[in-house]
Amino acid sequence: MIRSPLLIVMCVGYFLVLLDVTVVNVALPAIGGTLDTGPAGLQWVVDGYALALAGLLLVGGTVGDVYGHKQVVLTGLVVFGLASLGCGLAPGVGWLVGARFVQGVGAALLLPGTLAIITDAFPDRTDQARAIGVWAGVGSAALPAGPLLGGLLVDWLGWRAVFFLNVPIVLVAAVVAARLVEARPHTGDRRVDWLGAVLGTALLGTVTYAVIEAGAWLLIVAAVLLAAFVAVESAKADPMLPPKLFRRPTFSVANAAAGIMNLCSLGLLFLVTQYLQTVRHHSALAAGLDLLPLFLPLTVLAPLTGRVAGRIGPRWPMVAGLVVAGAGFALLLTLTAGSSYWALLPALLLWGCGLGVLTPAVVAAAVGAARERSGLASAVNNTARQAGGALGIAAYGAVAGSAADARLFVSGMHVAGLVSVVLFLVAALSTALVRMN
Incomplete structure (x- = not known):
């Protein structure tokens, strides 16, 4: 396609945003050692990014509608790139957390605009569907790539390379986007909240x-x-988050399930990564490889589940995904400080398969409950997921404490796993009781 370079650039932006949600996890022990920080500092390294992304994601799309998505995407790329450089140069954990927050601001400006630009660039419905499919597929690939790429960089070049890598990629993407993306006048019919x-x-x-x-x-x-x-x-006449949407049971349940999904998954991922590296003494690269059974099913199953949800509706795929992932969380309760990787593998596979079924279904449910404002519904769902992830990392990190004390850490991980099982079962029951289209 003539515009394929534009599609590639927008996919690169989306890939980087999602990559930085997971790539930092395998770098945390190295960051803690270099910057002499404990569990709370490491939680903030992850949550600094997640907080800004969750808090500003909704407004990022509106800013693009008002001022033009080209300008906002270019701004997002520049902010993201400069913040990545700041992360890599961080002399202390306070600096790193601040730079991660700014990185999240850039991501919040960048993410909504990438899809909007692709939608405008491919007006033909067939081409548009293919382009969005490529965009979604590239985003899904960022999840397994994060731990693996992070592990390679940390083991070979050190944790700072995880952030430095973004800088040349963003620079090239910004130059190409400036040339290829057409500037459109702002709509003038919306205001930024x-x-x-x-x-x-x-x-x-x-x-x-x-x-x-x-x-x-x-x-x-x-x-x-x-x-x-x-x-x-x-x-407000045009609020960032319209409260009336939450009067619809399907919309409320879908977004609650989305928040719970990331609260438990990102919270437990934060703990499992430290379990592998600090408790089991795996290298960063080995930990990245260890986590592939969690992320690969998500990448493979999500497109298939999307088609199934389109035929039968999202309710029962959501229930199935919640139950299967919950079973994976339950298996985490069997781990000890001396357990082999083979004891963890079934938990990761069930957890990943559950998320692969759940993720597209929960998005379909949220968007289907507000078809007249599908863009906003999708943004709210993304915000619920990012906010849930930020809170999950904070809560589960506080429960487990330092991985240096293996016995107490594993005990805390068991508590987090049990809480996750309960939350997923409650979400499954709530979903089963709500009628969805």
């Missing part, structure tokens, strides 16, 4: 800080921020 974005990000950040730092009094601040956020969004 800056107050909603600030309140939403502050709310998520406050809850996360309260969990990581055990600051229970901050939950009072979070309650005030929540009340303010609901009041502001209810009063």
Whole structure:
């Protein structure tokens, strides 16, 4: 296709955004050793990115609608690239967390615009469907690539290379995008809900800080921020997050399931990665290879499940995915500090197969519940997933503590696994009881 270079560039942007959700996990022990930081610092290294992405993802799409997606995507690439450079040069954990937050801001500007530009560039429905399929496939590939690529870079070049790698890729992508993407005038019919974005990000950040730092009094601040956020969004004519959508049971259940999915999955991934490297003494590369049975089923099954959900509806694929992944979490309860990898493998396979069935179904359910605003529904679902992931890393990291104490860490991982089983079963039951189209 004539515009295929544009498609490649947009896919590169999407790939980098998702890659940085998982690639850092295998680098955490090395980061902790170099920067002399403990579990709380490592949680913030992951959550700094996740918080900014979750808090600003909704507003990122609106900014593109108002000011033009080309300008916003280029800005996102520049911010992401500079922040990646800052991460690689970080002299201490505070600097690294700050740079990770800025990296998340760039990702929030970049991600929604990549799909919008692809949609505009391929007006023919057949070409558009193929292009979006390529975009989604490249995004799925970022999940297994993250731990593997991260492991290679950490073992061969050190953890800073995980961030430095982004810089030349972003530079080339920005130059090509500037030449190929057509600038479109802003629509002028939407306004950016800056107050909603600030309140939403502050709310998520406050809850996360309260969990990581055990600051229970901050939950009072979070309650005030929540009340303010609901009041502001209810009063606006064009809010970032329309409260009325959550009056629809299907929409609420789908997004709750999406949040629980990432809360448990990213929280447990944070722990399992440290279990492999610190408790079982696997190298970063070996840990990346160990995690492939978790991510490969997601990549393979997601397209198939999407077609199944299109035929029979998303409810029963969601239920099946939640139950299968929950069974994988249950197997984590059998692990000890001395367990071999073969004891972990069945848990990873069930967990990955469950996510492969669940992920496309939960997106289809959320979008199907608000077809008149499918773009917003998709953005809300993505936000629920990113917010759930940020909270999961904070909560599960706080429960497990330092992996240096293997016995207590594994005990904490068992607690996190049990909580995940319960949450997934509750989500499965709630899904089964709600009628979905």
